[in-house]
Amino acid sequence: MDYPRQLIDLPRMLFGVAFIALMSLACFWVVQPFILGFAWASMVVIATWPLLIRLQNLFWGRRSLAVLAMTILLLLLFVLPVSFLVSSLIDNSAPLLAWATQPNRLTLPTLHWLHDIPLVGHKLYSGWQAMISGGGSLLMSKVQPYIGQSATWLLAQVAQVGSFLIHCGLMILFSVLLYIRGERVGLAVRHFAIRLGAERGDASVLLAAQAIRAVALGVVLTAIVQAVLGGIGLAVAGIPFATILTIVMFILCIAQLGPLLVLIPAMIWLYWSGETTWGTLLLIWSCVVATLDNFLRPVFIRMGADLPILLVLCGVIGGLLAFGMIGLFIGPVVLAVSYRLCFAWVHEAPEPGEIHDPGKHLRDIP
Template identity: 90%
Template sequence: MDYPRQLLDLPRMLFSVTFIALMTLACFWVVQPFILGFAWASMVVIATWPLLIKIQGLLWGRRSLAVVVMTLLLVLLFVLPVSILISSVIDNSAPLVAWATQPNRLTLPTLHWLRDVPLVGHKLYSGWQTMISGGGGPLVTKIQPYIGQSATWLLSQVAQVGSFLIHCGLMILFSVLLYIRGERVALAVRHFAIRLGAERGDASVLLAAQAIRAVALGVVLTAIVQAVLGGIGLAVSGIPLATILTIVMFIMCIAQLGPLPILIPAMIWLYWSGDTTWGTVLLIWSCVVGTLDNILRPIFIRMGADLPILLVLCGVIGGLLAFGMIGLFIGPVVLAVSYRLIFAWVHEAPSPSEMHDPEKHLSDLSEL
């Protein structure tokens, strides 16, 4: 018996795909202001979920009380330090901009210490003095506008911190919602992943959660501990602008550069100014803080997954350039998740040595 062939309705398929694409773009357009906040909240909730469960157990199994405690912790860890940073940057940037933009305020140093350099000291000193007396004025005049523009640009970047605060608020709001309904959201995400990729989709979700926790524990938490301890050392030693230096130290710790690029110049400045007592104290404290990551990071990484340092560094720099300050957290996580998924996908296939064993190949040829 012959059945009539069902004709392919090509216009219907094109209109269906177009409608789905338009609806997807419209949904993305609507939720675009909330994507970064929700992504950040998802990372925070995944990384701190075991802590929420422990706090819930201590509070008689009440999820609502545990959510309140976690919300207060997030406010103390994110909103309060950023507010302090904004006020400190604003207070200290205005005098810098005023000094840099005023004419005839920038002069080249005399560098008398060049005379003490062996062999070439006198020649360097005489050449520097000639440049100061002859061409120093025009040189300073040319450099002056760029210094003023650079200082003004740095101050203008403070406006981006307002956007960062908005994302912080959205992050806390979404975190509260995810803390309350975390199990349902996780089940829905895994169900969607299974719908897309069956067992491999579910495994990808679990690997992504593992990578997020590894970055949060092995990188961010270690950076927070080192930056806080280093900032305490700077403040106690009397280093000016300790708050801004602490934030810069935190960024360097996330970029796997450590706190020493900030602590060593501060220590040198203390010795140069004659305060040898606090310089020695900061030296000892810097040795402790600088080596602390060698102890903390392996402990934290065992809780997650081992990640290459180069990958974390690229994630920090690329995330900072792409998303601003929030990219410090999102960049490493995105690359870590992608790295873990690609790594797992590649290792699903047998290695070339297993597929083409040279000895087995030679034995097969000898039989022929």
């Protein structure tokens, strides 16, 4: 029996696909200002969800009190340090620029403590004095204009920090909403993943959560430990603006640049001022703080998932270049999630056996 052949309505399919594409672009256009903030909030909530559950159990099962405590913690960790840093830069910008651009303001010190260095102290002191008397003032006069330009460039970056604060505000708002409805949102995401890839889709979501938690522990927690210990060393040594420098160290540690970019100038300033004892103590303390990430970061990362350190470093640097300051948090998570999913997909296939004669193996292939 012959059945009538069903005709394909090609124009209908094309218009349907075009309508779906148009609606998708329109939705993306509408939510584009909130994508980075929501992505950042999702990572923060996934990484700190076990802490929220512990606080909820501590507060007699009240989710509202736990969400309030987590919101305060996020404000103290993200918004307050950056706001304090920006306000301090703005307040001190005019005196800094005036001091850096005034002529004959900068002079080289005499560095009498060079005499105390064994064997080579007298020679170093004589060479330093010869440089001061011969061309020190000329050298400082040439360097001084660049100091003013550098300070102006740093202040121009405040606009990017302001954008970072806006994303911080969106992140905290979305984090509160996700904390309140976290279980429902998680089930909805897993349901969507199952609809796309069945059991493999659900496993991919769980692997992504493990990767996010590993990056949060390995990068952020290590940066907090290094910045706090470095700030304690600065405060004990009597370095001015130790609080601001601690915040700068935290940002540098997040960017995987390390705390030495702040600690080394502080040591130079102490030796410059003649505080050789405190400079030496800060030098020893800086060596301890700078090497902590070699031990803490691998341990913290493996608490969440086994990820290569190079992958995290590339994610931090690439995210910083691609998205700005917020990329410090998004970049490593994107690479870590992609790595874990690709790693799991590859290992679903059996490993190849050893090939003793590659030429014979290739000849056997039809």
